[in-house]
Amino acid sequence: MLRHLDIRDMLIIDRLELAFQPGLNVLTGETGAGKSILLDSLGFVLGWRGRAELVRAGAKQGEVIAVFDVPQGPAAATLLADAGIETDDGELILRRVNTADGRKTAWVNDRRVSGDVLRRLSELLIELHGQHDDRGLLNPRGHRVLLDTFGALDSLLDDVRGAWKTLAVTRKALAAAKDQQAALKAEEDFLRHAVGELDKINPEAGEEAKLDAERRLMQSAEKISKDISKAHQAMSYDAAEGALTDALRWLEGAADKADGRLDSAIEGLNRTLNELAEAQSGVEDCMQALQFNPHELENIEERLFAIRGLARKHNVLADDLGDFAETLRVKLKALDGGADDLLRLEDDLKKAQKDYTTKADALSQARKSAAAELDALMGAELAPLKMERAVFVTEVEAGEDGPEGSDQVSFTVATNPGAPAGPLNKIASGGELSRFLLALKVCLTRDQTGVTMIFDEIDRGVGGATADAVGRRLKALAEDGQVLVVTHSPQVAALGAHHWRVAKRVEDGMTLSEVTSLETQERIDEIARMLSGDSITDPARAAAQELLNG
Numbered sequence: 001m002l003r004h005l006d007i008r009d010m011l012i013i014d015r016l017e018l019a020f021q022p023g024l025n026v027l028t029g030e031t032g033a034g035k036s037i038l039l040d041s042l043g044f045v046l047g048w049r050g051r052a053e054l055v056r057a058g059a060k061q062g063e064v065i066a067v068f069d070v071p072q073g074p075a076a077a078t079l080l081a082d083a084g085i086e087t088d089d090g091e092l093i094l095r096r097v098n099t100a101d102g103r104k105t106a107w108v109n110d111r112r113v114s115g116d117v118l119r120r121l122s123e124l125l126i127e128l129h130g131q132h133d134d135r136g137l138l139n140p141r142g143h144r145v146l147l148d149t150f151g152a153l154d155s156l157l158d159d160v161r162g163a164w165k166t167l168a169v170t171r172k173a174l175a176a177a178k179d180q181q182a183a184l185k186a187e188e189d190f191l192r193h194a195v196g197e198l199d200k201i202n203p204e205a206g207e208e209a210k211l212d213a214e215r216r217l218m219q220s221a222e223k224i225s226k227d228i229s230k231a232h233q234a235m236s237y238d239a240a241e242g243a244l245t246d247a248l249r250w251l252e253g254a255a256d257k258a259d260g261r262l263d264s265a266i267e268g269l270n271r272t273l274n275e276l277a278e279a280q281s282g283v284e285d286c287m288q289a290l291q292f293n294p295h296e297l298e299n300i301e302e303r304l305f306a307i308r309g310l311a312r313k314h315n316v317l318a319d320d321l322g323d324f325a326e327t328l329r330v331k332l333k334a335l336d337g338g339a340d341d342l343l344r345l346e347d348d349l350k351k352a353q354k355d356y357t358t359k360a361d362a363l364s365q366a367r368k369s370a371a372a373e374l375d376a377l378m379g380a381e382l383a384p385l386k387m388e389r390a391v392f393v394t395e396v397e398a399g400e401d402g403p404e405g406s407d408q409v410s411f412t413v414a415t416n417p418g419a420p421a422g423p424l425n426k427i428a429s430g431g432e433l434s435r436f437l438l439a440l441k442v443c444l445t446r447d448q449t450g451v452t453m454i455f456d457e458i459d460r461g462v463g464g465a466t467a468d469a470v471g472r473r474l475k476a477l478a479e480d481g482q483v484l485v486v487t488h489s490p491q492v493a494a495l496g497a498h499h500w501r502v503a504k505r506v507e508d509g510m511t512l513s514e515v516t517s518l519e520t521q522e523r524i525d526e527i528a529r530m531l532s533g534d535s536i537t538d539p540a541r542a543a544a545q546e547l548l549n550g
Contacts (some may be wrong), residue, residue, distance in 0.1 A: 026496030034513030047118025151370025383437035494547035
């Protein structure tokens with residue numbers, strides 16, 4: 001419930017404080033007095049998109065403060081918790097500032113918030129409605145959302161959205177699989193030939209370098225084998241080894257008589273013979289390695305050239321041929337197993353489609369039940385508004401499948417018996433439209449508590465007994481909450497529990513708007529003005545008094 005509204009330097013308002021009350025609050029005034037500015041200012045602090053330039057001429061910044069009771073329910077609790085807003089005192093103080101250069105800053109209970117948080121919070125605080133409705137009542141695209149909200153169909157909607165998501169994912173997977181199969185089919189000949197070539201050679205990582213080294217060694221073997229053989233002969237027992245062995249034997253024979261002077265020489269010869277043995281072993285290994293079959297060189301060269309040829313052909317490094325071959329094998333396996341994958345995905349798609357259809361049908365049936373309930377409630381609401389002959393019908397028809405079901409929903413009316421039904425905004429006249437929208441708003445907000453309802457000239461186009469009927473419905477609607485009505489109808493104004501008059505004044509050459517809370521005599525004069533115009537007569541005052549007396 002809106003408790004307080006403080007506006008500073010907004011449009012033609014310099015300073016305005018209003019303390020709203022429970023029940024029916026009416027705002028009246030001449031056309032252009034600034035009633036819409038109040039709603040623009042309230043919309044500004046609630047984060048609604050509206051006028052771009054709101055700061056009063058000559059002011060550095062404009063500011064609006066609105067005080068509400070904390071809304072109840074899990075949605076409000078979640079929103080406030082997510083935004084980090086504390087509400088220990090049971091109030092929500094919304095404050096928003098607009099500087100002259102267009103910068104906007106907002107706070108809720110001294111917590112800095114974004115415009116998006118304000119807008120989401122406003123949905124729990126305010127219901128704004130006028131003849132030129134901008135909240136979906138006149139827009140057929142929003143009728144399905146309104147019906148779903150009225151019927152509390154969130155659970156069924158979530159089921160359908162989940163089924164639609166699964167269906168969409170499965171469709172995408174099937175389409176991708178078909179595209180992949182087509183692409184693989186186009187290169188099937190290449191894949192089979194390339195895999196055959198690579199499997200035949202079966203190259204290994206590092207094999208090229210190894211083969212190249214073996215090839216070079218074999219090519220140089222004949223040239224170096226003679227020198228290696230001579231070296232081996234020089235190190236043999238008939239040469240170096242034998243001479244060193246004789247020298248060691250001679251020295252060891254003389255060592256006993258040399259008083260230890262030959263010990264180091266003997267140790268050195270032993271070391272030399274050991275190292276000579278290692279050298280001989282290395283030379284023998286090399287000589288053995290250099291012994292090869294001439295055909296072996298031919299085989300090595302043939303494999304080396306084959307590996308290098310495949311690397312050039314497929315534009316990869318020789319060491320990467322094995323990984324490349326595996327990639328091609330995977331593609332070939334996908335091609336060969338693709339038919340089974342497609343069958344599986346097609347079966348998954350059938351199951352997903354069936355699941356979606358089942359859940360969409362359940363949602364459709366629930367919508368039709370909610371539509372029948374809404375139509376019955378609308379019938380009961382229209383009678384007190386002098387429209388007992390009118391018929392309101394919520395049409396639920398088959399449409400295209402989507403994430404929110406396969407229904408098209410539209411609100412239609414027939415204003416007279418036998419007259420064809422049609423769209424709400426095309427069939428009803430201005431006065432009829434006001435009453436239809438009032439009745440519809442009442443039905444759609446039947447379960448809302450603590451929400452302030454604002455009706456901006458909802459009574460336009462009606463007068464006399466019809467205006468009185470509209471006013472009485474608004475008064476009844478306000479009994480359990482708070483309703484703010486901007487009106488030009490004296491019948492509606494007379495039914496208000498609280499009455500404010502909006503007027504303009506000129507101060508220092510500047511036009512300003514002011515709002516005055518009216519007491520009994522002032523209300524009589526204001527309603528008399530609404531009845532008779534600028535010249536308030538005694539008969540007009542008497543008529544106003546009669547209206548106030550009910």
